[in-house]
Amino acid sequence: MRNRKWMMAGFALFMTVPLALAGCGGSGGGKQAEGATSPGATKTSSEPIKLTLWGAVPSENGPQEVVDNWNKQNPDVQVEYVRFVNDDAGNLKLDTALISNQPVDMYVNYDFSLYEKRIKAGNALDLGIFSDYNVDDKMGEGAALWKVDDKYYGLPTQKGLSFVWLNKDMLDAKGLPVPMDWGLEEFRDYAAKLKSDKVWGLAQSDYYFTVPINGSLQKQSLQLTKDDGTSAFDNPLTVKTLQVYSDMMFTDKSLMPHTEQITSKPALDQMFVKGEAAMLFSTNQIFRTTNNIAEFPRSFKVAAAPAPKVNKDQTDYINAGGLGDVISINPSSKHQEAAWKFIQWYADEGMLPMAAGGRVPSSKDFPVDEAVALMFKGVEDTYDLDSIKRVMFGDLPLGLSRMDRKTGSEQQAIYDNVFSRKLTAEDGAKELARVHNKNLQASSK
Template identity: 80%
Template sequence: MRNRKWMRAGMAALIAIPLALTGCGAQGGSNQAEGTASPSAGSSTVPSTVPNKNPIKLTMWGGVPPENGPQAVVDNWNKLNPDIQVEYVRFVNDDAGNLKLDTALISSQPVDMYMSYDFSLYEKRIKAGNVLDLSKFTDYKVDDKMGIGASLWKVDGKYYGVPTQKGLSFVWLNKDMLDAKGLKVPTDWSLDEFRDYANKLKGDKVWGAAQSDYYFNVPINGSMLKGSLLLTKPDGTSAFDSPLTVKALQVYSDMMFKDKSIMPHTEQITSKPALDQMFVKGETAMLFSTNQIFRTTNNVKDYPRTFKVAAAPAPKINKDQTDYLNAGGLGDVLSINPRTKNPEAAWKFIKWYSDSGMLPMAAGGRVPSSKDFPVDEAIALMFKGVENTYDIDSIKRVMFGSLPLGLSRLDKKTGMEQQVVYDKVFTQKLTPEEGAKELARVHNGNLQAAKK
């Protein structure tokens, strides 16, 4: 979002993981939400009363900067559990940072627990023997706690980590602009309706909508996820040559070149706008993004605004789609290193973190997966001091509701190569029909290569 290199890297990572955002941000490194941590933790946890002069020491690796929640999490745990002390180590969720983590896992460096933000990396770590099979623990039912979306992280029918947060992409709205036009906050809408809203909301020096290049594929991927996590047809070939893909590419092209309600792709590449800042300044009425912009919308000191922020789910390509899944799914998968000397202590921490302990992470917009998490406490922390600047009901409905979630397992190589195709479509070098065929051709090539 900050620059072209960032957007390309973020797009590739986010395609394969849940938006959130992940450890950099990402949807993946760059989409890591950064908020102000709170020392508050789940009130239901009872402090350990067993003194121990030689406590168990655990190390947890994660992609979020410690000051944005993780340090408060481990501080809370350490106060409550003097017999098990946890240290947080941050790695940047990019290629170099993940290589650092993978190297640590097979070396003598202390790694007892760690986060995975990308399914392909998570799966590689499992195959390399660097993740503990959690089926040995029977006192915590991940499916019951996290819901059906959690099962997408199973490998060979087993969990090797607990997906602790929801990471879906959605649309932020300037509710004051909607009210002025007599428009309701959408609860279920199509791309045609998204286009109509953008056209009605655009104005002098105000775009109807804004989004970085990753989000152009969110409705496309969400339309295919029900059929396959690999976005393939029943015969195993790419599903990207679908009429739904053509429709989505056409709608976005029309918004750029006919309606002029969304910034043209070439202009966005050239000017490299900070889209979150455009939104809080009132320069765009809608912003397709993730929970990452909480750090901007909550920062009313540096980015003062007078309007209320609302949220709507990502638009489907067609309104009548009944099999649409919201791309992103669950993420922030917390796993145990099989080489740890204290797997039971690590498991105790993971259960606590998932059900209540990750509360300080909510300040940055991280939405807990567990049904037993104190939702009202998380919401209060997310909007502390700025409650009156949000349409809380709409945000609760989207971020804490029951939207069907999906997790794409599209490989990074395909994602990067497909981005070139999107660039060509949105610079009018390819028609939407040609673009859909090219997206499928790229995908099919990599599917075939993977079989060799």
């Protein structure tokens, strides 16, 4: 969140986050994968099976502890963590490794379009060959969004919610409750009431302008299209979202103008913990900052609210993010069954060290109380835990954007024009639809 380039990488992600591998929902059979090796079953020597797991989280933020825990418990199956950066260059590095037979047994997907691309390239194993894990039951309704051709090629392991962080002390001073359900108008009102000469009412990067729009449209279809197959972006909900954010920037002056943010590149998470912004639209990744009291001391409590709907009375709104951190198995792995055992363990209990960095496990069998305790260890008194648990561990309906990366990138230029007042909200909605339609037509040829 430190700069705009980083957030654009997050956009490919965020629309952030669905674990599906049902027993395995899509294709059945309990047969062992061709070339698979059961842990300890078919070894021909005393050497342990060696697996590699590629992921984008820095090893010191949990992954290394995860594999260390596994390796202690499973001396016959040893896992090595290999880090790649979740940007264009890092994903290219992973894809190159997959097609060049470099040691990649398992890898984590953070973006649906890249996940789908890897499946079509034959670089993700159909998990339907395993029958000992019901993904839909474990992960819930959102898991099915990761199916391709009704099959699971990866197991999503965490909830990747977008939500609003709040300075509860500032809320209390204004007599404002922590919102449990709200729309953009109330969101705007909160920001206006909380702003002051030295405090922005709201801080957010350009990615989050899309959250209310996509959350409103995804009920129409996963492709954000109308029944006739054309783009659904040119609708009143999109127009209202663009207008509200413009008004917050230029009328209320409660949100830093978009062009100023692009120019100054503020560290928004640090603005929030320093008390320079009363609210921050973000994800669970901010835990790395809010938990770091030593480097970023603060005296106020942090609370959480769900992402605002466009209209508060919307009943079919889906929260952006969904399930994510989808772990796939490379079909070229010689130890597919061992890899599958590791992934199950990781999802149901092994990813506990990742909780300290804010990653919320999605498996219903995960020890949630342990995750919460670790997530807030030593800083429990600096959070409004009731609101945090309600948002992060509640039952909010979650969605997954399947927007292709090309459309997302091209639409960003339109958001830039709207929030620099080169386009009206109405014209911006039409342009978002035009770009989407152009790419929909190109993909259908």
